[in-house]
Amino acid sequence: MKAFIDYKSYYSPEQGPYIDLQFQFVAYTIQFAPVDSVLQAKIAVSTIITSEPSGDTVYVDGFVLESPRMRDSIVEDFFDNVHIPLQPGNYTAHLNLMDILAKGKSLEGKLEIHVAEVTSKVATSDILIAEVATPSTNMESPFQKSGYEIIPRISNFYSQAMTRIPYYVELYNTNLIQDSTFGLRQQVVSSQTNQIMPGFSRFTKIKPGPVVPVFRNMDISKLPSGSYHLTLEIIDKNNKTIGQTADYFFERINDIEIKDENVEDIVLNPAFQASITDDSLKYYLGSLIPIARPAEVKSIIKTLKANSPDLCRKHIQQFWVQTSGNDAYNQWMIYKKNVVLVEANYGNNFQSGFETDRGRVYLQYGQPNTIIVRETSPSEYPYEIWHYYKIKNFSNKRFVFYNPDLVNNAYRLLHSDMVGEQQNYKWQEMLVKRNNSGQGVDSSNGSSQYGTNSGYYYKQD
Secondary structure, three states, X not given: OOEEEEEEEEEEOOOEEEEEEEEEEOHHHOOOEEEOOEEEOEEEEEEEEEEEOOOOEEEEEEEEEEOOOEOOOOXXXXXXXXXXXXXXXXXXXXXXXXXXXXXXXXXEEEEEEEEOOXXXXXXXXXOEEEEEEEEOOOOOOOOEEXXXXXXXXXXXXXXXXXXXXXXXXXXXXXXXXXXXXEEEEEEEEEOOOOOEOOOOOEEEEEOOOOEEEEEEEEEOOOOOOEEEEEEEEEEOXXXXXXXXXXXXXXXXXXXXXXXXXXXXXXXXXXXXXXXOOHHHHHHHHHOOHXXXXXXXXHHHHHHHHHOOHHHHHHHHHHHHHHHHHHHHHHHHHHHHHHHHHHHHHHOOOOOOHHHOHHHHHHHHHOOOOEEEXXXXXXXXXXXXXXXXXXXOOEEEEEEEEXXXXXXXXXXXXXEEOOOOOOOOOOHHHHHHHHOOOOOOOOOOOHHHHOOOOHHHHHHOO
């Protein structure tokens, strides 16, 4: 079973502070059974919340969640939302989820929670992103927010096909502002350069009140690939920020052409250029591809084809100036060191290190926290499992590489649970095809046919 869990913090003048604990259950990983000619799943949900750092238990709950009834054999993800009153402070939610129909092993996880003090000052709720939002007066719905039924979007990854971010936020105690109106400023800030992205700022005048709900639909169709922060600030008539800034981190893939500064006009930095010899220019320019946006990759390839050493030098320098600003040289030297490392460890006789899957993942996400290496086995191809405790906002992400050719150190990415990466949930079947052609994880023999511990290693923290 696979599920995603998040929370959002809110405040009600009548009830005080509370959180919405959000669940998204990945349908294809859950057992459904026929019920009155339709399909339905049942999940046992257990939640214990402890106060930090004392460890005292402040909330306990358990219930059985029945999924929506689905008429098609292609089932869809389903959601739940639980309102939990919590006083300001830090907490840990201990969660246990069990697929009742599958009678399998339960899924356990932890979620750190922070509830801010907003009782008597100007403040905002967390930013809630909508997967689906529809006008609704159904006050019994757990997804009801100020006249909308909002199904939460827990993933913060936005593909090119996704052109909008619909979001909801609550503004608290703005009646304390001594003006007839106040301002809400929206900005999108690049997490790489800390620069405000032009074209995505918005300012709105709003009348004060104890609780002011705001629902907006931000157009991101022209936002290039990258990682960003959506920030919301309450400001007074003097353009001064009041209270804390609401912040939402997200990642965007969008292959649009970016009008960069003319590379030919760049003035070369002597220190920067001294780090690159003439015979390695094309190599180091190509090594930027694993961390470049799709539109940047096209530009890199175009420069490589131009066969101009001067343009290569300027392109490398400009890439790091745009990516890291004033820290361009230092970040380049760190990256160059990693390029040398992956060349030594993962290069082979027909690929440079950065062109291999392991090299690309290392350069894009950094050094994994653990690597399990299994080079010899009578029944499976050589493989490695990389485990990252943290990749930006994501936790516990794994990559499985294997070498079906058995030569050349040419390991390929077989499966990863990282957003945007190749996913192959029959990866164990692929590993054992070395000596078990035609049999797989769905065969009647079950998992015992593997004779391996790959599944066990994959689940290790």
